[in-house]
Amino acid sequence: MKIESVTAEILRFELDRPMADAQVDIAARTTVLVRVRTSDGVEGIGEAGCFGGAEHTVKTIVETQLAPLLVGEDHRLIERLWEKMYRGTVQLGRRGLMIAAMSGVDIALWDALGKASGLPLYLMLGGNARRVPAYASGGFYMENKDVEELRAEFAGYRELGYRAGKMKIAGAAFAEDVARVGAVRDALGPDADLMIDANNMYRSREAVKFAAAVEDLDIFWYEEPVRTDDLAGAAFVRDRVSMPVAGYETETSRWGFKALIDGGAVDIVQADTVWAGGITECRRIAAYASACNLPVAPHNFASAISGFANLHLLASLPDAMFFEMDQNPNPLRTEIVTNWPVIDAEGFVTVPEGLGLGMELDEDAVSRYRVE
Secondary structure (H helix, E strand, O other), X not given: OEEEEEEEEEEEEEEEEEEEOOOOEEEEEEEEEEEEEEOOOOEEEEEEOOOOOOHHHHHHHHHHHHHHHHOOOEOOOHXXXXXXXXHHOOOOOOOHHHHHHHHHHHHHHHHHHXXXXXXXXXXXXXXXXXXXXXXXXXXXXXXXXXXXHHHHHHHHHHHHOOOEEEEEOOOOOHHHHHHHHHHHHHHHOOOOEEEEEXXXXXXXXXXXXXXXXXXXXXXXXXXXXXXOOOHHHHHHHHHHOOOOEEEOOOOOHHHHHHHHHHOOOOOEEOOOHHHHOHHHHXXXXXXXXXXXXXXXXXXXXXXXXXXXXXXXXXXXXXXEOOEEEEOOOOHHHHOOEOOOOOOOOOOEEEOOOOOEOOOOEOHHHHHHHEEO
16 A cells, blocks of 8 residues: 555647637636556556646756655555645745645546546546536737637537536736626627636726726626735735635645635636645635635646546535536647546536545547657
8 A cells, every 4th residue: 555656747739729818818728737656556546737838847846856755655554644744845935836736636646536436536536516617717808819719719619518508808908808797798798608718908997997997797706816926916906896706726735825815805716726736735625714704616627637636526525516518629638538528408517426536547549749
């Protein structure tokens, strides 16, 4: 029952049509796949968030800083191993890439434990639901993408069965973004939920002004309106807009989310398992959110592995709200597993019943996108 090795590999896919949110230009989809192998022949798979371009650094952290702390340890003692990783690297960085690397290892440990125990992960975590509501996440900025293309994009999501969709804002002129939101509302129809995501790019008063301009379009949530570290500004916005504020995916750890919640910055908590500290830490974040009567809707954008991890987490929580289904081209989501979940006629996705994360990994596809 000992850990024999902890390794990481980089996967990358170059986009034919680069895209952008208000803050980041995205020319490729990348991820860091983490493997934990045990003495009893089990391999757990995880994913470490690589924050857009830091994949080589994250791989190095996993293999040179975290692996030496874990090899020889009992892989079942996940809480102990999380603390050992955190305390063993605390002087190197308590947030950012360090905790993202830890996240990948932690997810792999949970996957291994589920496989060794003969249970899907959501049941190991307590189990709450066999399926969860999902929303289509898209509406990115692209060269020559006009309002009519955006409208058609979200009309397509409705045809697929989605009853909710999220789009990007704050990356165009004010009036243009207001028109874009109007077009998406028109495409989704009045009976669907519409979320808007500013990716931290407004100042507080700008954020309030934009909310007022789209208030009559029935916005389900307003995501990351200001900088994650601007707690006062985030609280200012939340107090002055009519729609719930969701965030902040760019925050990490239970301490970071405690500050957001205690500071009155959010109505909906969006910790991502591959960024915020893995399954272990996101359970703690979700527990604190529940104690404060706040729902959880994890950010989910990277590969299939993060999707499975966030889906199992959601299915274990009574305060779960929505599962994010990224709609942008990404074979690291659609090809490296053979059983990526699909939306059903009621707008839900069903949790895989396989052991651990329940992923059916296609190693040939992994090899195609591996960066040596």
